[in-house]
Amino acid sequence: MEPAEQRPTADQVAAPRPAPDPFAPVRWVAERERAMLPGGAREVRSATLFLVGSECPFSCTFCDLGRHTLGRAATPAGAIPRQIVGALAAIEASGGGPMNGLHTVKLYNASNWFEERAVPGRDDAAVLGALAEIPRVTVECHPRLAVSGRCEAFARARRDGGGELEIALGLETSRPEVFARLGKGCDLGHMERALLWLAERRVVVRLFVLVGLPWIDAGEQVAAAVESVGWAAARGAASVSLIPLRPTPQLRRAARAARADDGRGGRGVAPVSLALFEDAVGAACEAYDERWGGPLVVRADLWDLDALPACRRCGARRRAAMRRRERRSRGWSDEEAACCDRCRRALPGEAPAAAETRS
Numbered sequence: 001m002e003p004a005e006q007r008p009t010a011d012q013v014a015a016p017r018p019a020p021d022p023f024a025p026v027r028w029v030a031e032r033e034r035a036m037l038p039g040g041a042r043e044v045r046s047a048t049l050f051l052v053g054s055e056c057p058f059s060c061t062f063c064d065l066g067r068h069t070l071g072r073a074a075t076p077a078g079a080i081p082r083q084i085v086g087a088l089a090a091i092e093a094s095g096g097g098p099m100n101g102l103h104t105v106k107l108y109n110a111s112n113w114f115e116e117r118a119v120p121g122r123d124d125a126a127v128l129g130a131l132a133e134i135p136r137v138t139v140e141c142h143p144r145l146a147v148s149g150r151c152e153a154f155a156r157a158r159r160d161g162g163g164e165l166e167i168a169l170g171l172e173t174s175r176p177e178v179f180a181r182l183g184k185g186c187d188l189g190h191m192e193r194a195l196l197w198l199a200e201r202r203v204v205v206r207l208f209v210l211v212g213l214p215w216i217d218a219g220e221q222v223a224a225a226v227e228s229v230g231w232a233a234a235r236g237a238a239s240v241s242l243i244p245l246r247p248t249p250q251l252r253r254a255a256r257a258a259r260a261d262d263g264r265g266g267r268g269v270a271p272v273s274l275a276l277f278e279d280a281v282g283a284a285c286e287a288y289d290e291r292w293g294g295p296l297v298v299r300a301d302l303w304d305l306d307a308l309p310a311c312r313r314c315g316a317r318r319r320a321a322m323r324r325r326e327r328r329s330r331g332w333s334d335e336e337a338a339c340c341d342r343c344r345r346a347l348p349g350e351a352p353a354a355a356e357t358r359s
């Protein structure tokens with residue numbers, strides 16, 4: 001199995017799934033990723049299962065996950081365990097031995113694990129049983145729903161079985177005035193309290209930070225991303241994934257709203273260039289990534305890397321370098337992924353990153 005070849009493209013991920021069957025086999029992706037473990041960071045094998053269930057009751061500005069769900073209908077009891085068992089069997093059948101040495105299984109249901117309508121609580125025991133041999137199980141959940149007795153019991157059951165629970169949450173940004181505009185149904189205070197609550201219960205936390213948000217000036221984007229990773233590091237997150245905002249209809253709507261609000265946010269919003277993403281990832285890694293002696297793992301989300309506008313001459317080489325860097329266990333030098341003479345940036349008198357064009 002070569003994970004990269006099985007990974008869905010952005011179009012596949014975004015494609016509508018007409019009338020999904022909650023008892024049918026689900027898509028999954030296997031890959032390698034760096035993860036923070038008790039003894040330090042190392043590369044592990046992980047699998048992401050794209051589960052089908054009820055849609056999320058929140059409506060975050062940039063989320064388009066609702067199209068993969070059953071809508072407002074409740075997820076039928078038994079459906080989620082069946083999807084998980086089926087996916088694990090498919091992973092096992094793809095070769096390599098007992099579940100191919102998986103360390104982490106991510107259960108992404110485009111909603112909130114600890115909401116009864118999305119995942120019936122009576123299914124938790126079956127899910128825990130199916131994943132008993134997996135050292136780390138990751139679920140996604142809104143901070144207001146993560147703080148719950150059900151989450152606490154799930155985490156305890158995982159620990160009692162010798163494993164861990166990880167929760168993935170969308171921080172998006174640590175700038176309160178921007179966070180407040182993202183329609184997340186909570187404020188940064190909720191997020192902070194949830195992280196502290198999870199840390200007390202030894203739940204591992206994985207956060208997502210968006211690069212290219214409206215309401216942040218173009219020249220502030222890198223600093224905002226680094227601040228957000230620092231905010232996460234200070235609150236005990238084990239990892240942060242930086243995600244370049246894609247030029248979705250949601251982004252275009254938000255950019256128009258940003259301009260209408262106060263005239264700001266119109267310049268640096270869409271699309272995020274490869275140069276901006278490189279700069280944000282590089283700066284966040286140097287400040288906080290374990291490869292530079294930092295406290296957590298900084299990941300670059302590469303799923304949409306090919307869609308980021310870049311110099312025609314050196315973009316492909318820089319994308320390849322970015323993919324290699326993601327797998328490296330040590331830091332790197334700037335020369336390794338240098339841009340070409342035509343688009344050289346960050347040097348006085350030469351073209352800025354924003355001059356990059358779609359290749």
Ligand code: SF4
Pocket residue numbers: 056057058059060063064065110111112141142170184
């Ligand atoms: S909580 Fe998560 S799944 Fe729900 S709308 Fe927000 S980003 Fe999407």
Ligand SMILES: [Zn+2]
Pocket residue numbers: 311312313314315339340341342343344
């Ligand atoms: Zn170039």
